[in-house]
Amino acid sequence: MADKSQICSIWLGSETGILKGVSLTKKQAFNFCEMSCLSRDQEVCVMAWGDPHESEVLLGSVNGTVKTFSTDKGIFTATRECGDPSQGRFTGLAVTDSSMITCVESGLLKVWKEGSTETVEVNVGNGICRMRQNPSQRHRVATGGKENPLKVWDLERPDKPIFTAKNVAHDWLDMRVPVWVRDIGFIPDSDKIVTCTGHHQVRVYDPSTPQRRPVLEAQFGEYPLTALSLPASQGTVVVGNTHGELAMLDLRKGLVRGCLKGLAGAVRGLQCHPSLPLVASCGLDRFLRVHSLEDRSLQHKVYLKSRLNCVLLSSRELESSSADLSGDVEEVKAEEDVDEVWDTMETVTEKAKKRAVQKDEATVTGKKKRKLVKK
Amino acid sequence: MDSTESTTSESVAKKKGKTKKLKRNVKPVKDPVQEMDQAEGEATETKPVSGVCFPPTFSVSEIKNKQRRHAMFLKFKEEKRKQKLELKKKKKKERKALGDEAPPKEVPKTIENQRIYDETTVNPEDEEVAFDEGTDEFSAYFNRLTNPKVLITTSDRPRGRTVRFCEQMATVIPHAHVYYRRGLALKRVIPQCISRDFTYLIVVNEDRKVPNGLVLCHLPDGPTAHFKLSSVRLRKEMKRRGKEPTEHVPEVILNNFTTRLGHSIGRLFAALFPHDPQFVGRQVATFHNQRDFIFFRFHRYIFKNEKKVGIQELGPRFTLKLRSLQKGTFDSKFGEYEWVHKRHEMDSSRRKFHL
Numbered sequence: 001m002a003d004k005s006q007i008c009s010i011w012l013g014s015e016t017g018i019l020k021g022v023s024l025t026k027k028q029a030f031n032f033c034e035m036s037c038l039s040r041d042q043e044v045c046v047m048a049w050g051d052p053h054e055s056e057v058l059l060g061s062v063n064g065t066v067k068t069f070s071t072d073k074g075i076f077t078a079t080r081e082c083g084d085p086s087q088g089r090f091t092g093l094a095v096t097d098s099s100m101i102t103c104v105e106s107g108l109l110k111v112w113k114e115g116s117t118e119t120v121e122v123n124v125g126n127g128i129c130r131m132r133q134n135p136s137q138r139h140r141v142a143t144g145g146k147e148n149p150l151k152v153w154d155l156e157r158p159d160k161p162i163f164t165a166k167n168v169a170h171d172w173l174d175m176r177v178p179v180w181v182r183d184i185g186f187i188p189d190s191d192k193i194v195t196c197t198g199h200h201q202v203r204v205y206d207p208s209t210p211q212r213r214p215v216l217e218a219q220f221g222e223y224p225l226t227a228l229s230l231p232a233s234q235g236t237v238v239v240g241n242t243h244g245e246l247a248m249l250d251l252r253k254g255l256v257r258g259c260l261k262g263l264a265g266a267v268r269g270l271q272c273h274p275s276l277p278l279v280a281s282c283g284l285d286r287f288l289r290v291h292s293l294e295d296r297s298l299q300h301k302v303y304l305k306s307r308l309n310c311v312l313l314s315s316r317e318l319e320s321s322s323a324d325l326s327g328d329v330e331e332v333k334a335e336e337d338v339d340e341v342w343d344t345m346e347t348v349t350e351k352a353k354k355r356a357v358q359k360d361e362a363t364v365t366g367k368k369k370r371k372l373v374k375k
Numbered sequence: 376m377d378s379t380e381s382t383t384s385e386s387v388a389k390k391k392g393k394t395k396k397l398k399r400n401v402k403p404v405k406d407p408v409q410e411m412d413q414a415e416g417e418a419t420e421t422k423p424v425s426g427v428c429f430p431p432t433f434s435v436s437e438i439k440n441k442q443r444r445h446a447m448f449l450k451f452k453e454e455k456r457k458q459k460l461e462l463k464k465k466k467k468k469e470r471k472a473l474g475d476e477a478p479p480k481e482v483p484k485t486i487e488n489q490r491i492y493d494e495t496t497v498n499p500e501d502e503e504v505a506f507d508e509g510t511d512e513f514s515a516y517f518n519r520l521t522n523p524k525v526l527i528t529t530s531d532r533p534r535g536r537t538v539r540f541c542e543q544m545a546t547v548i549p550h551a552h553v554y555y556r557r558g559l560a561l562k563r564v565i566p567q568c569i570s571r572d573f574t575y576l577i578v579v580n581e582d583r584k585v586p587n588g589l590v591l592c593h594l595p596d597g598p599t600a601h602f603k604l605s606s607v608r609l610r611k612e613m614k615r616r617g618k619e620p621t622e623h624v625p626e627v628i629l630n631n632f633t634t635r636l637g638h639s640i641g642r643l644f645a646a647l648f649p650h651d652p653q654f655v656g657r658q659v660a661t662f663h664n665q666r667d668f669i670f671f672r673f674h675r676y677i678f679k680n681e682k683k684v685g686i687q688e689l690g691p692r693f694t695l696k697l698r699s700l701q702k703g704t705f706d707s708k709f710g711e712y713e714w715v716h717k718r719h720e721m722d723s724s725r726r727k728f729h730l
Contacts, residue, residue, distance in 0.1 A: 264717065265714055
């Protein structure tokens with residue numbers, strides 16, 4: 001079990017309560033669960049990394065329990081009761097240093113401290129669809145839902161939100177535009193927040209400006225947008241809707257850059273890789289798909305037999321993760337190949353050094369040298 | 376030369392309206408003429424097939440005269456047919472000669488044979504899929520906790536054919552009730568159905584006086600399937616049909632639903648009918664899936680002896696094609712779709728099927 005969980009680079013939670021780990025390099029998927037005690041009320045609603053080293057996965061289930069799964073050991077290490085099903089499903093799970101933040105649909109946001117049973121409770125309003133944590137400022141969370149506008153909370157001062165979004169102006173029929181925030185994303189290196197709504201709108205808010213209305217609004221498709229993710233490259237956002245349409249939108253003008261094809265069912269979980277231009281999507285059609293963001297092609301497609309609710313990508317390299325594990329036979333063969341590779345490598349590096357020297361010269365001298373280097 | 380040419384053209388003109396045989400007789404006269412024009416000194420034989428030598432890049436489509444081109448083409452086809460027959464005879468001879476050692480007969484390729492393997496094909500021993508199916512929205516029916524009760528309605532203001540189709544469906548499906556739509560919104564109809572213990576809602580959509588769509592909604596919170604309906608044949612249009620279907624509960628046959636999606640749809644159809652069929656009635660409803668089209672037939676059978684069965688088709692017949700499967704009750708705008716048919720992505724291969 002431990003070796004299986006160590007090679008998995010993508011973790012998924014399903015409606016049947018099974019945690020699935022997928023290794024793209026070995027092209028295998030593993031189920032981590034106890035088959036005897038499966039039940040529908042263990043359906044996984046939210047998933048989060050338990051620590052920055054990504055050695056623990058936290059799963060929030062419908063029955064109000066949060067389980068901890070260790071990727072090194074390959075077993076569930078802890079279970080914690082964090083609320084009961086009457087308050088609704090989990091809509092957000094996050095971890096700050098030594099405490100866990102949970103949010104449910106009824107709006108009860110709780111901060112659970114390690115070791116102690118006391119909690120800090122905040123009521124963020126009814127009908128919450130999503131709660132997300134700011135990855136750079138981990139004590140700040142944003143919440144939003146149906147008829148519940150985007151609010152950013154600072155957990156050190158939990159009585160009032162530090163930012164509440166204002167609804168846009170009335171539309172061309174002079175009617176109030178309904179609010180339904182489905183997913184939230186924090187744009188890195190800035191204060192801005194992107195949201196996608198159930199009325200197929202993507203909005204960008206900037207709390208640092210006095211304007212509480214969205215800075216940018218874009219529309220995509222005709223169906224509710226259910227998931228959103230921000231890739232490593234700035235200026236774009238990937239959204240998915242209930243019809244299985246995944247699109248990349250440009251955040252400077254609000255235009256659709258391109259669509260990612262292949263999905264047949266509603267997108268439930270979407271995550272971009274922290275460094276590589278890849279996006280993993282899972283949904284109701286029981287498939288995990290990994291697309292490349294540069295050419296919008298499908299890289300991997302894995303059939304996982306249950307409907308999938310959430311996906312978590314580990315930040316390690318998806319392709320080279322197999323280098324760590326190797327059998328004896330493979331090692332022997334690899335060594336021989338490696339020698340050959342190193343032989344060829346040396347000559348290349350010499351040339352590169354030459355080129356580097358040339359480049360330095362080129363900066364000093366004129367255009368002719370530049371042409372030589374370009375070859 | 377001129378005289379011969381004029382005779383040929385005259386003969387062609389006279390025999391324009393006549394049969395192929397006459398044209399063929401005309402042919403040997405024509406060909407030598409052409410020959411003499413084109414290739415000098417080449418021997419002309421009476422047999423046009425083997426004697427004619429055309430330049431190697433010649434194709435039938437280069438002849439501008441339609442009649443001559445047609446005749447050439449027919450010759451070409453006949454030659455091909457002869458060759459094929461000869462090949463067949465030879466193979467049969469070889470097969471006879473070998474006797475028992477003959478290699479097995481080759482199976483012809485069909486689209487069903489060449490179907491691309493679908494990775495979602497359900498393995499009967501799969502525990503996870505078994506658990507998923509055991510606890511899904513149909514579990515109440517399959518655990519015998521509820522009995523099916525079906526409400527059949529149409530789109531607003533249906534015309535005669537659709538109305539008759541709905542009535543006939545109601546005779547085929549037990550515990551089915553037909554109600555007039557009256558322009559009511561489905562989202563308001565559904566809570567009322569649930570309160571009156573209905574388990575299914577069928578809406579037959581009509582376009583230009585012909586039913587063309589079917590929405591099948593499993594009621595408490597179940598999936599909604601939207602189908603394209605085609606080839607609807609009412610009872611009076613059926614040839615050699617039997618009498619009216621009786622009130623007995625029919626047996627249900629579900630053929631060829633192999634993939635995970637196919638399983639879901641198969642269960643959707645199975646849950647329309649009550650559990651215990653009354654074999655006294657000798658009626659059977661068949662949902663046969665082939666190439667993603669679902670064919671519905673309703674028969675009455677009778678066993679003449681142990682090996683022979685006679686069947687009589689009663690009841691309406693129609694063909695369905697799945698357009699989308701939505702999780703939850705009917706909500707086309709805000710509902711989440713489990714499967715949507717996307718023509719350009721899914722119909723690109725002729726050998727890929729999804730059900």
